[in-house]
Amino acid sequence: MTAFSADRSYAEAIDATDQLAPFRDRFVRHDFDLIYLNGNSLGPLPVRTQARIAEVVDQEWGVGLVRSWDKWIQLPRQAGDMLGEHVLGAGDGQVLVCDSVTVNLYKLAHAALGAQPGRDVIITDDDNFPTDRYVLEGVAAERNCELRLLHTDMDAGVDEKALLDALDERTALVSLSHVAYRSGALSDMPKLTQAAHSRGALMLWDLCHSAGSVPVELDDAGADLAIGCTYKYVCAGPGSPAFLYVRNELQHRLRQPIWGWFGQRDQFAMGPHYDPAPGLDSFMTGTPNIIGTVAVEEGARLIGEAGIEQLRAKSMALTSFLIALCNEWLAPLGFAVATPRDPARRGGHVTLRHDDAEQICAALTRASVIADYRAPDRIRLSPAPLTTSFTEVWEAIGQLRDITADKSYADIQTEESDVG
Numbered sequence: 375m376t377a378f379s380a381d382r383s384y385a386e387a388i389d390a391t392d393q394l395a396p397f398r399d400r401f402v403r404h405d406f407d408l409i410y411l412n413g414n415s416l417g418p419l420p421v422r423t424q425a426r427i428a429e430v431v432d433q434e435w436g437v438g439l440v441r442s443w444d445k446w447i448q449l450p451r452q453a454g455d456m457l458g459e460h461v462l463g464a465g466d467g468q469v470l471v472c473d474s475v476t477v478n479l480y481k482l483a484h485a486a487l488g489a490q491p492g493r494d495v496i497i498t499d500d501d502n503f504p505t506d507r508y509v510l511e512g513v514a515a516e517r518n519c520e521l522r523l524l525h526t527d528m529d530a531g532v533d534e535k536a537l538l539d540a541l542d543e544r545t546a547l548v549s550l551s552h553v554a555y556r557s558g559a560l561s562d563m564p565k566l567t568q569a570a571h572s573r574g575a576l577m578l579w580d581l582c583h584s585a586g587s588v589p590v591e592l593d594d595a596g597a598d599l600a601i602g603c604t605y606k607y608v609c610a611g612p613g614s615p616a617f618l619y620v621r622n623e624l625q626h627r628l629r630q631p632i633w634g635w636f637g638q639r640d641q642f643a644m645g646p647h648y649d650p651a652p653g654l655d656s657f658m659t660g661t662p663n664i665i666g667t668v669a670v671e672e673g674a675r676l677i678g679e680a681g682i683e684q685l686r687a688k689s690m691a692l693t694s695f696l697i698a699l700c701n702e703w704l705a706p707l708g709f710a711v712a713t714p715r716d717p718a719r720r721g722g723h724v725t726l727r728h729d730d731a732e733q734i735c736a737a738l739t740r741a742s743v744i745a746d747y748r749a750p751d752r753i754r755l756s757p758a759p760l761t762t763s764f765t766e767v768w769e770a771i772g773q774l775r776d777i778t779a780d781k782s783y784a785d786i787q788t789e790e791s792d793v794g
């Protein structure tokens with residue numbers, strides 16, 4: 375690759391050699407002028423997912439009716455194994471697709487505390503995603519434990535030394551996000567997991583912003599537990615089911631708190647008392663969302679086809695290009711990069727800080743560039759390696775420059791409504 379230039383021709387030259395460019399056609403597109411940089415909130419719709427959902431609805435539901443449960447019943451584990459193989463670095467039988475991230479966090483955090491008698495502290499960080507902090511606060515209150523919040527710099531991510539200082543023999547569980555939702559800062563999973571283990575704590579990772587965007591190696595990192603969503607980089611659609619990971623050796627030690635019939639040993643015996651199924655199945659709760667789960671399978675299959683290492687390489691190149699354009703065009707206009715500049719220390723999105731971020735972000739949407747705003751003054755931009763070209767990044771940052779330079783955002787009244 376030649377040295378960076380802010381000319382459009384530079385972006386076009388990289389696009390011309392991009393091996394992943396053909397994957398653009400694997401996604402549904404309606405508006406060819408739209409630049410979508412918000413896959414970190416909701417991934418776009420793969421063509422094959424659209425077809426597979428239509429088939430499940432028409433044939434499996436429409437024709438097969440209740441008989442289709444014979445094949446559907448396997449799906450949470452089947453989709454979990456596919457995610458394990460292509461996305462999470464987890465061997466078979468450790469990942470389930472079920473429930474929401476919030477519910478899975480509750481199940482796993484509760485179960486982890488139950489498996490750590492004599493320990494009564496949970497550690498997380500004060501910039502972790504709100505649902506993580508709230509659920510952990512609730513679990514701590516329910517189990518009469520202390521929730522220890524590490525102070526975290528909003529842009530730099532979790533401070534390893536702060537974690538080491540906070541760990542002690544009372545710590546039952548450490549729960550952190552692998553990629554910070556606001557800044558995109560990427561934590562060192564093996565190192566922090568090892569730090570938790572060194573004091574006898576279990577380690578639980580929230581992979582919402584890393585699953586499908588950075589290679590995750592749960593087994594190799596020695597992680598105990600993990601949760602994550604599939605509606606961002608796995609492209610399984612709004613409200614698609616989440617996943618959970620429980621390391622093999624822990625599956626028989628942990629008992630999750632939601633005693634539902636899908637976690638029951640002999641489910642259709644309809645017995646009088648709860649008797650959990652052995653192993654991973656006990657982490658199921660109620661009837662799984664089948665349409666969402668087939669979309670997870672398709673998303674995992676697509677990532678497997680492209681290869682997570684190739685996706686990561688292009689993602690780092692896209693975010694580096696974006697940051698280089700920011701340095702050139704946006705820094706003089708009051709923007710600051712609020713994401714680690716070392717590509718190895720960030721996930722799939724770049725966050726920019728500006729005093730008028732909320733209005734500018736709304737003006738970007740008006741100009742057909744979809745990004746998102748996060749309080750207090752941040753814009754998140756997520757160029758997706760499967761669908762975003764370097765030329766689109768060039769155009770989007772050019773729009774950002776022009777909107778800010780001529781203050782064409784000044785008329786905009788804002789009202790926050792984004793999720794994720």
Ligand SMILES: Cc1ncc(COP(=O)(O)O)c(C=O)c1O
Binds near residue numbers: 475793
């Ligand atoms: C890091 C993180 N955790 C959890 C969630 C949300 O969990 P749920 O799918 O239960 O709403 C999000 C949503 O964007 C997230 O970014």
